[in-house]
Amino acid sequence: xxxxxxxxxxxxxxxxxxxxxxxxxxxxxxxxxxxxxxxxxxxxxxxxxxxxxxxxxxxxxxxxxxxx
Numbered sequence: 220x221x222x223x224x225x226x227x228x229x230x231x232x233x234x235x236x237x238x239x240x241x242x243x244x245x246x247x248x249x250x251x252x253x254x255x256x257x258x259x260x261x262x263x264x265x266x267x268x269x270x271x272x273x274x275x276x277x278x279x280x281x282x283x284x285x286x287x
Contacts, residue, residue, distance in 0.1 A: 228235045228248065237245050 226237050237248060
């Protein structure tokens with residue numbers, strides 16, 4: 220019962236139980252969850268790349284300013 224309560228899906232303020240859904244609806248939920256996970260992973264990697272880009276850009280600017 221506790222596990223079933225964890226699987227409740229809230230869409231537009233309305234709760235849905237996946238066990239009451241069609242196979243297609245459960246498939247769509249799985250697709251959405253997978254895409255959300257991939258989007259979060261992509262943002263995680265983008266954040267890392269942005270920090271690295273800023274670091275190397277600042278190091279280049281710093282090294283160019285030292286030669287002046």
